[in-house]
Each structure stands twice: as C-alpha cells, then as structure tokens.
Amino acid sequence: MNRFTVVLALLTIASGVTHTQESASRAERTGVVVFGATPAGITAAIAAARAGQRVRLLEPGDKVGGMVSGGLSNTDTGQRGAEFISGLTEDFFRRVRKIENGRGVCIKTCEGSYFFEPHVAERVFEEMIRDAGVELERSVRLLNVEKDGATITRLVTSRGEIRAAVFIDASYEGDLMALARVRYRFGREPRRLAGATDREALALQEDHAGVQPPQLPLGVHVDPYRVPGNPASGTVAFVEQRPEPIPEPGAGDARVMAYTYRLCVTDDPTNRIPFARPENYNAKDFEVHARLAAALPPDRDVVRSMFNPSPMVFSKDRRYFKYDLNSTLNLSTDLTADDLNQAYVEAPQARREQIQQIYRRYIQGLFYAFQTDRRFGPLNARISQFGYCADEFTDRGGWPHQFYVRAGRRMIGEYVMNENDVMRNGRREPIRDAIALGTYALAAHSHRYLAAPVEWPDGTRKDAVVLEGTVIGRLPNDEPYPIAYRAITPGEKDARNLLNPVTLSATSVAYSAIRMEPTFMMLGEAAGAAAALSIASNVNVQAVSYEVLRRRLLDGGLRLSQ
Numbered sequence: 001m002n003r004f005t006v007v008l009a010l011l012t013i014a015s016g017v018t019h020t021q022e023s024a025s026r027a028e029r030t031g032v033v034v035f036g037a038t039p040a041g042i043t044a045a046i047a048a049a050r051a052g053q054r055v056r057l058l059e060p061g062d063k064v065g066g067m068v069s070g071g072l073s074n075t076d077t078g079q080r081g082a083e084f085i086s087g088l089t090e091d092f093f094r095r096v097r098k099i100e101n102g103r104g105v106c107i108k109t110c111e112g113s114y115f116f117e118p119h120v121a122e123r124v125f126e127e128m129i130r131d132a133g134v135e136l137e138r139s140v141r142l143l144n145v146e147k148d149g150a151t152i153t154r155l156v157t158s159r160g161e162i163r164a165a166v167f168i169d170a171s172y173e174g175d176l177m178a179l180a181r182v183r184y185r186f187g188r189e190p191r192r193l194a195g196a197t198d199r200e201a202l203a204l205q206e207d208h209a210g211v212q213p214p215q216l217p218l219g220v221h222v223d224p225y226r227v228p229g230n231p232a233s234g235t236v237a238f239v240e241q242r243p244e245p246i247p248e249p250g251a252g253d254a255r256v257m258a259y260t261y262r263l264c265v266t267d268d269p270t271n272r273i274p275f276a277r278p279e280n281y282n283a284k285d286f287e288v289h290a291r292l293a294a295a296l297p298p299d300r301d302v303v304r305s306m307f308n309p310s311p312m313v314f315s316k317d318r319r320y321f322k323y324d325l326n327s328t329l330n331l332s333t334d335l336t337a338d339d340l341n342q343a344y345v346e347a348p349q350a351r352r353e354q355i356q357q358i359y360r361r362y363i364q365g366l367f368y369a370f371q372t373d374r375r376f377g378p379l380n381a382r383i384s385q386f387g388y389c390a391d392e393f394t395d396r397g398g399w400p401h402q403f404y405v406r407a408g409r410r411m412i413g414e415y416v417m418n419e420n421d422v423m424r425n426g427r428r429e430p431i432r433d434a435i436a437l438g439t440y441a442l443a444a445h446s447h448r449y450l451a452a453p454v455e456w457p458d459g460t461r462k463d464a465v466v467l468e469g470t471v472i473g474r475l476p477n478d479e480p481y482p483i484a485y486r487a488i489t490p491g492e493k494d495a496r497n498l499l500n501p502v503t504l505s506a507t508s509v510a511y512s513a514i515r516m517e518p519t520f521m522m523l524g525e526a527a528g529a530a531a532a533l534s535i536a537s538n539v540n541v542q543a544v545s546y547e548v549l550r551r552r553l554l555d556g557g558l559r560l561s562q
Contacts, residue, residue: 030054032531033155033164035142038066039517040501040524041170042125043088046132047528047556048168053535055528056162057129058140058155063401064129066172068517069122070402071262074310074324075114076516078439079478082112085439087558088128089521095124105313107321115312117322118264118392118400141349145179150496152180166497166531166541170524173345173352174409174503182494183412186345188447188508191250203428206419206509208442208473210250214452214466217330218305222291222465224451231451231463236287238337239465240450247468255447257469257512258334259341260327260404261363264392265309268320272387273398275367285362286369288449288465289331294375303382306332307370322389327445329470333363334445345408356403406445407515413505414542415486422481422513423473433546434482434560435526435553438519442473444512471512479562483514485549488527489542496540499527526553 031053034045042064045057063069075093077085085093099120101110129136137159144156155162155176169176177184191209192201216222227233235241247253266272293302309323327334336342344355370376370383388398420427422438447469454464475481487505490498501523506514529552534541537548553560 030056030162030164031535032056032166032168032528033058033162034168034170034528035155035176036060036066036169036171036502037064037125037129037136038170038172038502038520039068039092039125040520040527041066041168042129043521043524044168044170044499044501044528044531045134046088046128047525048532049132049134049528051529051532051536051552053532054135056135056137056164058142058157058162059136059138060141060171061401062138063122064136065122065125066517067262067402067404069118069125071118071264071400072324072326072404072517073116073118073121073262073264073312074326075518076440076443077114077518078441078475078480078516080480081114081439081518084437084480084559085518085522087522087553087556088525089518090557092124092128092521095127096120099124100313107311107313115324117313142175142179145176147180147495150493152495152497165535166499168524168527168531169498169500170502170527172405172408172502174411174500177411177490177498177500177503178409180495180498182490182498182500184409184503185412186256186409187254188252190252203420204418206507208419208471208509209507210252211247212469212471213249214450214454214468215470216454217292217465217467218296218300220292220295221454221456222288222295224288224463224465226287229462235451236291237285238335238449239288240338240448242451242453242463246452254342255469256341256345256408257406257445257447258327258336259344259359259406260333260335261359261400261402262404263325263333263363263400264389264398265323265325265386266315266320266389267323267385268315268317271316271390273390274387275364275371275383277368278361278364280361281365281368283369283373286366286373289366289369290373290375292331292465293377293379302377302379305330306376307379307383309386322392323386329445329472330467331449333366335359335362336446336448344405359403360399407508407511409503410508410511411490411500411503411505413487413500414489414491415484415505417483417487417504417506417510417514419507419509422510423476424479424481425476431482431484433485435485435488435530435549435558436483436519436522437480437559437561438483438514438516439475439480440513440516440519441475442471442509442513444469444471444509446470471509482560483519483523485526485530485544485546488523488530492540492542496542497534499531499541501527522558525556525558529553529556
C-alpha cells in the first residue's frame with residue numbers, strides 16, 4: 001500500500017503513569033478537552049466554554065497561539081478576507097488592533113489591519129482564554145488515547161489521565177487523531193483516482209493534484225553537483241539525486257510541502273539582535289543558494305528574490321520597522337528533505353525536536369551565508385542591516401516558539417474537501433453544511449529540490465536544480481468557499497466524540513488553501529460549538545443537528561454565506 005493512502009496510527013502503550021483521585025474527579029466534571037492551544041484550539045475552547053461547558057485546553061509547549069503568536073504576523077487573509085473573517089476570529093483581530101493603535105505602531109492605519117506583533121497576539125490570546133474561563137494547562141504531552149469501541153474515553157498524558165465527553169484535536173500534527181486510530185492520509189493524492197466511475201471522476205479528479213511539473217528556481221539554470229557537471233561527485237546539500245524514473249506530473253506520493261520558521265526581524269539598530277554564525281556552521285550547506293544568486297542576470301534583484309521581509313509595524317524608532325520574514329517560493333528559508341519535514345509527520349517527539357533544531361540552525365546559517373559569501377552580492381550589505389527583534393520572543397533570544405508545519409496528516413472524515421470544492425467549479429454538489437468560509441486560494445510550497453534533466457541555454461540537455469510541488473492559484477472572482485461540518489468529523493466507526501478543525505478531512509490540494517490561520521480559527525469556533533451541542537443533545541458529533549449548529553454560529557457572528 002502506498003504511504004499517501006490510508007495510514008493507521010499504532011496505539012502507543014504508556015507505562016508508569018499514575019493519577020490521583022483528585023485528577024480523576026476533575027476529569028469527571030470536564031465536558032470538552034481541546035488538545036493544542038493553537039489559534040483554532042483557542043477559539044474551539046472559548047466557543048465550548050461560552051456554551052456552558054467546562055473546558056480544559058491542553059498545550060504541549062509553554063506558549064499559546066501557535067503560528068499566529070509564533071511569527072506569522074502578516075496574516076494570510078486572501079483577497080476578500082476582510083469581508084468574511086468573522087466571529088471569534090474577527091474579535092481577536094479587533095483586540096489586536098486596539099492594542100497596536102494604542103502603541104501607535106500601525107504603518108498606515110490600524111483599522112482593517114491584519115498585521116501585528118507576535119507578543120501582542122500572545123497577550124490577546126491569553127486574555128481571551130482567561131475571559132472565557134477556559135482551564136489552560138501547559139507542557140502537557142499526549143502519551144496515549146484510550147477508546148471504548150468508537151468512543152474516546154480518556155487521554156493519558158504526562159500530567160495524568162484526562163476524561164471528557166468530547167475531544168477536539170487542534171494540533172498541527174494531528175497526534176490525538178492518530179493515537180485515537182482515526183483514519184488519515186498524508187502526501188499527495190494522484191490526479192485521477194483509480195477505480196472511480198466517470199461520474200465520480202468528474203467530482204473527485206483534481207486539476208492540480210499529485211506531482212507538479214518541475215520548475216527552475218527563479219527561472220535560472222543551476223548545476224546540482226558538488227563538482228559541476230560530474231554526477232559521480234554527488235549533489236550539493238539538500239538537493240536530491242535525480243530519481244529514476246522522473247516522477248510523472250499527476251502521480252501520487254507521500255510527500256508534504258516544505259517546512260520553515262516564520263521570523264520577526266527588524267532593521268532598527270536599537271532593537272536588533274544581529275544574525276550571527278551558528279554553531280556547527282558549514283558554508284557548503286548553502287552552495288545551491290550561492291550558485292543561484294551568482295547566476296541571476298543583472299536585472300534580477302537578488303535581495304527581493306531571496307530575502308523579502310514584509311513590514312508589519314513601526315519599530316520603537318519610527319524610521320525602522322518590524323517585519324514578518326517568510327520564505328520566498330524559491331530557495332530561501334524553506335527546507336524540504338526526506339529525513340526532515342518528510343519524516344517529521346510520523347516521527348516521535350524526540351526526533352521532531354531534533355528536526356526543529358536542524359531547521360533553526362539551517363536558517364541561522366543561511367542568514368550568515370547571505371552576509372558573508374560574496375556570491376550573494378548586494379545581499380551581503382542588506383541582510384547585515386537586519387536582526388531578530390530583541391523585544392520579541394525574549395525568553396528565546398528572538399527566535400519564535402512555533403515550528404511551521406504547513407501540512408502533515410489529514411483526516412479521512414465524513415466528507416473529504418477537494419480542489420473542486422475550493423474552486424467551486426460545479427463538479428461537486430454544493431456543500432449544504434457550511435461552518436466557515438475559506439478565503440485563501442491554493443498555496444502549496446515546494447515538496448522537493450532535486451536534480452533533473454532540462455534544456456540549457458546552449459541547447460544541451462543535462463541536469464539542473466529544479467523545484468517540484470509549487471501550486472499557487474486564485475479563487476474564481478475571489479469568492480470564498482464553504483467548508484463542510486462533515487470535514488471536521490471523523491467517520492462514525494472511527495470516533496464518535498472527536499472533532500478535528502486543523503488536520504481536517506481534505507485532499508492535499510484543498511488543504512493547501514484551507515490551511516490558513518483565520519480559516520482554522522473559524523473552524524475551531526465551529527468545533528467548539530458543535531462539541532457543546534453534542535453534549536447537550538446527548539448525541540455523537542456526527543449526529544449534531546446542523547440547523548441548530550448553524551443558528552448558533554450565526555448568532556456568534558460567523559458568516560456562512562456570501
């Protein structure tokens with residue numbers, strides 16, 4: 001069986017875990033447990049608490065807010081996000097704007113802004129959790145999930161056993177879902193599903209599914225080999241050897257898109273921690289980047305192409321700014337490799353932490369190379385003006401707490417969202433159980449860097465570095481698309497009291513659009529409301545009345561239609 005198809009998580013047997021009578025009695029009174037204080041986990045917990053449930057929010061780390069407080073400060077709203085971001089999500093942004101307005105740091109106007117400082121986002125999330133009466137527990141590791149048939153009965157954690165009526169997995173990794181033995185996938189579905197009838201094929205076939213046509217980085221030919229022109233010398237760091245055969249566009253595989261960190265950086269010399277040489281720095285790790293920069297034609301801006309931070313707010317000195325630094329879609333802070341992000345999805349926690357450290361050293365080393373390798377030209381001087389913000393992530397030397405897991409596991413639920421749902425192209429029946437509107441289009445980053453034969457400017461055909469997997473689209477007429485309640489519910493035979501607003505049921509292509517934080521937050525709010533209704537109605541989550549849920553979401557300010 002190919003790894004992109006159904007993957008069943010193995011049950012982890014936890015040993016040596018004890019619990020007290022006090023913890024057992026606390027568990028009996030808990031209605032909803034949310035795993036992961038990501039933005040979606042926070043809105044889920046608040047929505048359930050507002051509906052009268054006792055809610056425990058379990059966070060594996062020591063910070064709340066996931067990517068939104070962890071460096072992603074240039075919000076992915078889509079073309080019409082301001083019209084449709086609603087409910088608790090819009091409440092979060094209103095609170096953020098009020099603080100930033102009081103600080104006088106908004107570049108133009110705070111009204112309608114989706115730019116903010118990470119520490120402000122964290123502060124607002126903490127306030128919202130406290131205001132809702134949610135019980136937040138930090139540094140809680142999930143060890144095991146126990147079930148009675150299809151009903152989750154308890155979690156075994158590093159803090160003891162936890163029982164609840166309904167559980168919500170709001171983690172980026174989908175660990176609760178996996179330990180509960182709910183069916184899931186990772187990787188890319190093929191463009192045409194085997195065995196589908198003609199009618200099914202029209203509804204299920206996705207134009208951008210599977211392997212994508214390879215692209216030259218920035219349209220430039222770069223030799224992939226340590227000794228240029230000599231395949232026997234091996235490829236430069238982080239570039240895969242030419243696969244045999246070259247994957248066909250549209251084929252399915254087990255790959256996920258590149259991971260990274262989103263950084264908050266500044267050019268303010270009074271608030272800057274300079275980019276320094278990291279421990280175990282090896283200039284050879286960045287040979288492919290240097291070759292690309294050196295090969296760019298004179299009319300190409302190497303600074304904009306490889307280091308392009310987005311200004312968010314004014315710094316303390318208003319001549320300078322704080323920036324959200326994301327990867328470009330070419331060779332920059334993104335990284336993808338078989339033993340890194342590809343392995344991260346199913347890796348145990350200890351290995352995941354090692355992978356996170358590799359990414360950190362990689363990005364730090366890349367910035368040092370940008371400053372010191374003369375092949376980067378104007379980038380040497382430009383990046384030397386930047387550094388980490390001294391007043392952000394102060395307990396981590398300016399480094400964010402959240403690793404950017406763009407995509408990993410995806411549940412196989414009651415309904416699998418696909419590209420045709422996102423693009424609203426008429427191939428599938430309209431969704432009748434919308435719980436949120438997605439506003440972002442298809443956005444998949446590279447899945448692999450590899451050597452592949454291409455035609456060079458001199459007419460020869462030989463290997464060059466290529467990037468594979470990028471998909472960037474735009475919604476037709478910029479119209480948002482509905483996301484089904486069934487997409488956050490597992491199959492009834494898998495789990496009757498679990499909701500999953502983050503690693504939800506979607507194909508790889510559809511997930512590339514849905515995966516934006518405002519969308520996750522709105523789905524989280526819907527999950528929290530549905531959990532409360534499930535308990536109040538004494539029904540499985542799959543049997544919650546959609547009409548009742550819809551009215552509750554609308555009453556809470558969520559927009560469910562245009």
